Amino acid sequence: MIPVKGFEGKRVAIFGLGRSGLSAARALKAGGAEPVLWDDKVASTAAAMKEGFTVEDLKKADWAEFDALMLSPGVPLTHPEPHWTVKAAKAAGVQVLGDIELFARTLARFPARNRPKTVAITGTNGKSTTTALIGHILKSAGKNVHVGGNIGIGVLDLEEMQPGAVYVIETSSYQLDLSLTFKPDVSILMNLSPDHLDRHGGMDGYIAAKKRIFMNQDKGQTAVIGADDDYTADLISQMRVSHPVKLVAISSRRVVGDGVYALNGELYDATGERARHIIDLKSVRTxxxxxxxxxxxxxxxxxxxxxxxxxxxxxxMRSFPGLAHRMQEIGRIGKVRFINDSKATNADAARQAMSSFDKFYWIAGGKAKAGGIDELRDLYPRIKHAFLIGEAAELFEKTIGKAAPCTQSRLLFTATAQAYAEAEKSGKEEIVLFSPACASFDQFTDFEARGDAFRDAVNEIAKSVAVAGVQDIGA
Structure with a gap:
């Protein structure tokens, strides 16, 4: 745990007692603050009381007594409208913070000469894999590295700060919205496409939240920005003119001057006098x-x-084990390979997976995001057959139309069994791709549970067809 400094003897209101809320409460208490907790769920407040925290109905509280409001990322700061705790805090002149900001303030109190380094990663897609990959590379090189944030371990649950350590932190737009002084040594914005627009009041608000990752950086620090979408390409142009940070553009589609790019999987570093070949990423299975x-x-x-x-x-990179639920090859039955890409919760993420295969049997659906799968029309010819699940099944079949055969399977197990049966008929090497392009909340608690259910379905089908197990290729 990282004890939060700067609030010694002060009362800090905390609303939202999920993972980040309770983590912040423990870290604040360890640092000498008096956290005061509340949640609309009785079970959550009861659990907090059992842990020994002060629990107080914040609707009845005197907000003038608080030094700050620690808001969980899932609680609206601005849209669709500010949460009542935000309104109460601002009316009383109380600062509204998130867990990343508490981390940043604690880090700032560390002596500059041996302050730990921080790498922060955000973007619509690719955050988690990039975060894990950076952490793995640093660890492989012998660095004392801690990986967390929006992935795995909460940022305040990471090990206490030590000289020479490196913190690699995945940050969401919600967390960045609540960050005021966060100043990473290296910030990364992977890409931007419409997502979470209801929480940010539209695309402009979403972009503004993501841009906060660069807000406090200065000349001695580095900003890494993807150049493969219009939103980030515009941002690169703006920042080259107006921001003092060292900017490194990255691309997987074209050569970028003074940047890093991968053409057909061949990675080049062009930040020096000439481009240097680094590695053929096609040779890295993960x-x-x-x-x-x-x-x-x-x-x-x-x-x-x-x-x-x-x-x-x-x-x-060569030894990177990969992440579960992200283009994870979970095994095969005979000549049919199964790819678990449950993390693809929107169309743009699904595009990345679909573009990786010439032909495939597609399992998709769930709770549709704005725009559905309209933007994937150019990839429909690659679909041998679509097996559709969840709330979006009917909508997706209408969208695909006659471009590819469709079956409204509704349930994931049914879709997996039907996809295998269809793929197995060809007698050739085939791909069953589970890349839902949807949120999971209509049938599952999260994308992890959905991905686990897909793996379970594959294992059950393997047993039923009397194939000797499923070779587990992914971690």
Whole structure:
């Protein structure tokens, strides 16, 4: 745990007692603050009381007594409208903060000469893989590295700050919205496409939240920005003119001057006098596809900024085990390979997976995002057959139309069994791709549970067809 400094003896209101809320409460208490907790769920407040925290109905509280409001990322700051706690805090002149900001303020109190380094990663897609890849490369090079934030371990649950440590932190737009002084040594914005628009009041608000990752950086720090979408390309142009930070553009589609790029999977570093070849990412099984080439370019730029050699970075990439639910090959039954890409919760993420295969049997659906799968029309010819699940099944079949055969399977197990049966008929090497392009909340608690259910379905089908197990290729 990282004890939060700067609030000693002060009362800090905390609303939202999920993972980040309770983590912040423990860290604040360890640092000498008096956290005061509340949640609309009785079970959550009861659990907090059992842990020994002060629980108080914040609707009845005197907000003038609080020094800050710690808001969980899932609680609206501005849209669709500010949460009542935000309104109460602002009316009383109380600062509204998030867990990343508490981390930043604690880090700032560390002596500058041996302050730990921080790498922060955000973007619509690719955050988690890039975060994990950077952490793995640094660890492989012998660094004392801690990985967390919006992935895995909450940022305040990471090990206490020590000289020489490196913190690699995945940050969401919600967390960045609540960050005022966060100043990472290396910041990374992977890409931008419409997402979470209801929480940010539209695309402009979403972009503004993501841009906060660069807000406090200065000349001695590095900003890594993807150049493969219009939103980030515009941002690169703006920042080259107006921002003092060292800017490194990355691309998996084209050559970028003074940047890092991967053409057909071949990674090049062009930040020096001439472009240097680093590694063929196609040789790294866990970095398959153009989207992963961008992840690799970002990871290289970040690790290079932290002083690693080309050889150290390439070696770390080669041994990267990958992440579950992200283009994860979970096994095969006969000649049919199963790819678990449950993390693809929107169409743009699904595009990355679909673009990695010439032909495939597609399992998709769930709770549709704005725009559905309209933007994937150019990829419909690659679909041998679509098996559709969840609330979006009917909508997706209408969208695909006659471009590819469709079956409204509704349930994931049914879709997996039907996809296998259809793929197995060809007698050739085939791909069953589970890349839902939807949120999971209509049938599952989260994308992890959905991905686990897909793996379970594959295992059950393997048993039923009397194939000797499923070779587990992904971690």
């Amino acid at each position: 970095l398959t596809g153009r989207h992963n080439w961008q992840n690799g370019a970002a990871a290289f730029a970040a690790c290079k900024a932290l002083g690693l050699t080309n050889e150290q970075i390439a070696a770390g």
